[in-house]
Amino acid sequence: MATKRTLRGVAVVIIVALRLKKVAAAMAVGLSLALMGVPPATHGVVTAVAAGTGWTTYHKDGTRNGYDASAPAFPATGPPSTKWSTSLDGSLYAEPLALNGVIYQATENNSIYALDEITGAQIWRWHQFAPQPDPATAVGCGNIDPVGITGTPVIDPTAAIIYAVGLVAASGGGTKYQLFAVSLSNGTLVTGYPRDIGQPNPIYLQERAALAISPSGGMVYVAFGGWVGDCQPYHPYVIGVPVGASLGQPQLVYQPQSSTQGEAGIWGASGPMVDASGNVYVTTGNGSYGSGTPCNNANFDHGDAVIKLSPALGELGYWAPSNWCALAAADSDIGSLGPLLLQNGQIFQAGKPGDGYLLNSASLGGIGGQQFQAHIDSCPTSDAVFGGDAYLAPLVYVPCDGTGLIALSINTSTNTFSVAWKSSFAFTPTAPIVAGGVVWTMGSGHLYGFDAVSGSLRFDVAIGGHTRFATPTEDNGWVIVPETNRVDGFSFNWQSLGGVLTSDPDAAAPAATREDVFARGGDGALWHRMWDGTNWQPWESLGGGLGSGPGSIAGSATRIDVFIRGLDGALWHRQWNGTSWMAWESLGGIVTSGPDAAAIGTRIDVFARGGDNALWHREFDGTNWLAWESLGGSITSDPGSVSWGAGRLDVFARGGDNALWHRAWDGTNWLAWESLGGTLTSAPDVGSCAANKLDVFARGGDHGLWRRSYNGTWGSWSGIGGPFTSGPSTICLPGTTTLDTFAAASNYSLLKQTFAG
Known part of the structure; x- marks a missing residue:
């Protein structure tokens, strides 16, 4: 009931004249009103939606494609129909996860929250171990303080457990990394946890990459790279921590470098990729050997490489660009994001140089063995692509710093790609996701939704600030946005x-x-x-x-x-x-x-x-x-x-x-x-x-x-x-x-x- 003031524009145009008769009436002056400000936002109330397939790992599944095929179609355009916002107890570097209508968010306070997807209300909060001061400051590195849970956790839906890695105090002094396992049903620590992660030294190695889980649910993979500043010594580590029925078995360790090699950390936020056979793929950053081209491949140190590992973390193959040594010398590594598995078995890889590469996952090809390489249109030639990308065949969506979002069309017949569209304005997007016909990304204080096919801007919602490499999540038509220390939920079902x-x-x-x-x-x-x-x-x-x-x-x-x-x-x-x-x-x-x-x-x-x-x-x-x-x-x-x-x-x-x-x-x-x-x-x-x-x-x-x-x-x-x-x-x-x-x-x-x- 009620009407308001004018705007612009209802439907068909038929003019019907109406004569109106003017009638005077006396009306007297009344009461003046006083000034008040805008009250703070609280949770809205909306009708419930049924649970979907969930978003249980970084960019939804082990391939890191960031695509929810079960998402309802979003409207052509329009504002959010509902918004909630929930403040948490620490900074958010991890992507939110979702399952059965519940949002799970980890914080740098070593906390994990379970929030109602519809209202944002807290269901439970797990917090048992205090975060630690950044250990890398002792050697002049690091930029996160305090450090708790940084990498995106992973959920095992069958076991109803969320796994996360946090930094905790070691009993003999110093710090250590531990794997936590928290029950989804009640937010309590599962018996047998936490598990110490033995090899990496937290002074030099950061757990920034998202966790991955084997298809059977028996192994959680944890990757490590250096802190900001690259204080040495550090190496590329992947640790396989047995969980579930395998709990208590020895941890698996992959570290390919010799005693004279170093760096090449696995630091991209998207973390390890896992295929349907359980093989694990990681992308490394710059190794310690940097020089001009041509590179001396005898000195290859597994830096700037995509590496394929067996489920037991045995090396099955690798690929690196032929100029890997020059990339290392210029600090222009491809390890700024992880590999993306395409539906035909190809891998797409990008990185700081702004080039895109197509690889054959069955045979990575060694040094210079890519199927195709090209610069990604107007992407910068340094510090270009970070975090992660997204994929809805035949398009790969790439976030280019300072340029915007670019969609590449993959031609599987010729093993090439070309630009399908790019955003009509320049900005620095976060890692995108795809759901309901829309590519969602964050940047410049906005949540943007681009049409997945045409690239037209369909949604533009003001949001707060966020941490580096943040990425949204979608579940049941809700777009979940991690901001600096709060989570926002948006529904667009007008x-x-x-x-x-x-x-x-x-x-x-x-x-x-x-x-x-x-x-x-x-x-x-x-x-x-x-x-x-x-x-x-x-x-x-x-x-x-x-x-x-x-x-x-x-x-x-x-x-x-x-x-x-x-x-x-x-x-x-x-x-x-x-x-x-x-x-x-x-x-x-x-x-x-x-x-x-x-x-x-x-x-x-x-x-x-x-x-x-x-x-x-x-x-x-x-x-x-x-x-x-x-x-x-x-x-x-x-x-x-x-x-x-x-x-x-x-x-x-x-x-x-x-x-x-x-x-x-x-x-x-x-x-x-x-x-x-x-x-x-x-x-x-x-x-x-x-x-x-x-x-x-x-x-x-x-x-x-x-x-x-x-x-x-x-x-x-x-x-x-x-x-x-x-x-x-x-x-x-x-x-x-x-x-x-x-x-x-x-x-x-x-x-x-x-x-x-």
Whole structure:
């Protein structure tokens, strides 16, 4: 119920002239309002969604493709329908994981959180071992402090365990790495854990890479590389830690270098890749041998290489570019991200130089043995690609620092690739993922969603800062974003109802199986779309010449009343009698806003702003329209109103301070105005699904929708997201707790979302 102020653009264009008669009415000045700020965001409430296949390791599966084939299709465009934000106890370098509707996030405080996917509410938190000061500072390296869990954990869905590696205090002094195993069901440490990881020295080796797990679930693979600053000595390590039924067996160790070689750490955030046979692939950074070309391959130190290992970590082969020594000398290694397995058995590898390589996973080819090599279009030639990439055949999505996102089309017949598209603007993207036809990435304080096929920008959502190499996660249509020390969840399942709105919408619900929404179209007429309980019927014109958006109310299953401000400044009315729409009639007055209406039985109360900026009210008593009366105030928007039952009316508006203001009728008297704070950039609207329950929606300074609810006491403001180009309309379907909310998208089409009321 309620209408707001104008925007742009509803559907088909038919102009129906309506003569409006100007009627004067006296209206007096009222109360001024005081300034309040925006309250903090809290968790929104939305309808539940069923659990999907989960996101149990970095970029979803062992191939690191970052693609969720089970994701629902995202809408063509639009703001988030829901947003939650949950602060955690430490910095976030690990990617969020998801399973069965629960989000799992590790922190540098050596904590693992389980959060409800729908609300962000904490289900449990595991924290048993304190994080440690960065041990590499003793030798002048490192940039994370304190150090807890850095690499992305891995989930074994069958065992219902999440594995993570953290840095802890060693009993004899110093620090050590341990593998944690935490039960998904209750957040407790599994018996037999933690397990010490023996070989790497934390002073020189960092566990930055994501963990990987064998297809059988019996082995967790942990890779190590140097800290920022490359303090030596360090080497490339992969440790296989037996878990599950293999718990207690000796750990496997891969370290290929001789005593005279060094560096070549495995530091890319995506970590080891695992194929269906359990073979493990890693990409190393610069080795200690650097020189100009041609390289002396006799000195090859396994740096700047893709290495294939057996499940038991025996080396099966490797590949390195022919200029591996020059890359090492220039600190331009390919180890800035791990390998990506394509569906035809090829591997795609990129890195700091900005070149892309196609490799044959069955036979990596040794030095210079790639199938294809080319520079990735406009990627930089140094410090180009970090973190990880994503793959939805035939496209590989590559994040190029300072350039943007680039999609490469892989031609499996010729073993080549070419640019399919690139983002239309330059930015530094994080490692992308693909879900629901959209490529998601973060950068420059935004969550971006690009069309996976065309590259057009479909979503742009403001977010906070994040750590280096961060990457989002998707599950059940939720996009989960790790920020510096908090997790945000975004749902984008707004339904598009089309049209081109030039006003705020307004909705009425005669029954639980019927819903009617109204707005002004590009022709200035009133347009209407109806849901019949199954389908939305086409838009239809109800004519008129609107000087505002509409306000509507359904007093019964067979009556809908719609109100507008006419071109003469008077209040006009049109009624649906259960069969047809009756003629327009003028209710007089001089109104300077769109109206809104509420019903108590056969009584209808309509509200609008007068020429004095006060709130004015006119009542229909079931037979006649009574005289206008002033309710005072000084409002700067259309009002929004509702009745939760006999003897109660609530009306809301934006005040001169841009805060939300409220006045209630208790069945006898109008109570005093009260401020509910916030900073509104639209008129508010309100719905009620039960006595003593109110849900107020309005657009905030960020152009996103915000919600504040009353259930005996007022809760905090809750951010829903945006941007929107109109104020909202909200209505509770009769006899339900279904709260439908409408607003105009950035293209001025009508969007709808359902919330729990």
